[in-house]
Amino acid sequence: MNKWSVGKVNVTRVVEMQVAGGTKFILPEATREGCLPISWMQPHFMDEAGNLIMSIHALVVDTGDFRIVVDTCIGNDKQRNIPSWTNLQTDFLSDLTQAGYPRESIDMVMCTHLHVDHVGWNTMLIEDRWVPTFPNARYLMAEKEWEYWSAHEDEDSYGPVLQDSVRPIVELGLAEFVSQDHRLCPEVSLVSTPGHTPGHVSILIESEGDQALITGDCIHHPVQMTRTEWCSSADYDQLQGRATRENLLERYVDSDVLIIGTHFATPTAGYVKRLEDGGYWLDVS
Numbered sequence: 001m002n003k004w005s006v007g008k009v010n011v012t013r014v015v016e017m018q019v020a021g022g023t024k025f026i027l028p029e030a031t032r033e034g035c036l037p038i039s040w041m042q043p044h045f046m047d048e049a050g051n052l053i054m055s056i057h058a059l060v061v062d063t064g065d066f067r068i069v070v071d072t073c074i075g076n077d078k079q080r081n082i083p084s085w086t087n088l089q090t091d092f093l094s095d096l097t098q099a100g101y102p103r104e105s106i107d108m109v110m111c112t113h114l115h116v117d118h119v120g121w122n123t124m125l126i127e128d129r130w131v132p133t134f135p136n137a138r139y140l141m142a143e144k145e146w147e148y149w150s151a152h153e154d155e156d157s158y159g160p161v162l163q164d165s166v167r168p169i170v171e172l173g174l175a176e177f178v179s180q181d182h183r184l185c186p187e188v189s190l191v192s193t194p195g196h197t198p199g200h201v202s203i204l205i206e207s208e209g210d211q212a213l214i215t216g217d218c219i220h221h222p223v224q225m226t227r228t229e230w231c232s233s234a235d236y237d238q239l240q241g242r243a244t245r246e247n248l249l250e251r252y253v254d255s256d257v258l259i260i261g262t263h264f265a266t267p268t269a270g271y272v273k274r275l276e277d278g279g280y281w282l283d284v285s
């Protein structure tokens with residue numbers, strides 16, 4: 001579990017899983033041979049063999065007035081087409097409670113996009129029904145994102161993601177469809193970062209002169225800071241995704257804005273720096 005302070009806002013990472021290897025289906029160009037020369041990624045983001053290390057986690061943004069969960073991982077009991085993601089039985093909810101955030105205390109859930117590993121804990125299985133995990137929360141998602149996926153549901157790739165993790169929320173009237181520059185509260189707003197999906201957003205936190213950005217999947221792994229041309233196989237529009245990534249990195253390079261990766265392994269957050277021979281890297285020191 002990691003924690004950061006951004007002014008008066010606290011951000012807490014609650015991990016569902018962290019693994020090395022098995023990421024080639026997400027970043028097909030990120031072979032061991034291609035990654036090993038990028039030595040700055042060791043030991044945090046790559047092991048000695050060149051396997052990338054990735055995390056699936058939620059981030060709780062606590063402003064003092066609002067408790068906001070950003071992305072809700074894969075979830076328990078979900079039937080998925082990726083074997084290591086199907087019918088999970090993790091301690092995510094007890095870990096969330098141990099971090100000081102019982103599920104009933106959450107005010108908002110913000111999904112950066114509606115992929116399988118970002119919406120799973122929107123719901124939980126109770127007596128054969130999918131019910132809201134966070135019963136007192138409003139569930140926010142970009143209107144453009146919902147419009148696209150509700151018309152292009154893809155159960156063949158991952159399983160019935162919308163059916164078990166999004167539609168129950170919508171049908172109960174708990175969903176709020178927002179613009180991609182929506183402000184959730186005075187300290188937290190959305191930044192449009194399309195390409196990975198049509199309505200993808202990142203989360204900007206601003207408090208007492210400090211800033212942090214939660215990436216979502218516009219940067220899946222820190223390796224994409226150095227190799228910005230390496231795109232995810234799950235990208236809706238790879239050209240747009242690369243442009244978004246490069247624009248974002250150039251905007252924040254050598255700044256004091258803390259970058260918190262949605263899939264970045266421990267320690268998860270750092271500052272974008274420029275490499276002498278081109279590209280960028282993440283300084284976590």
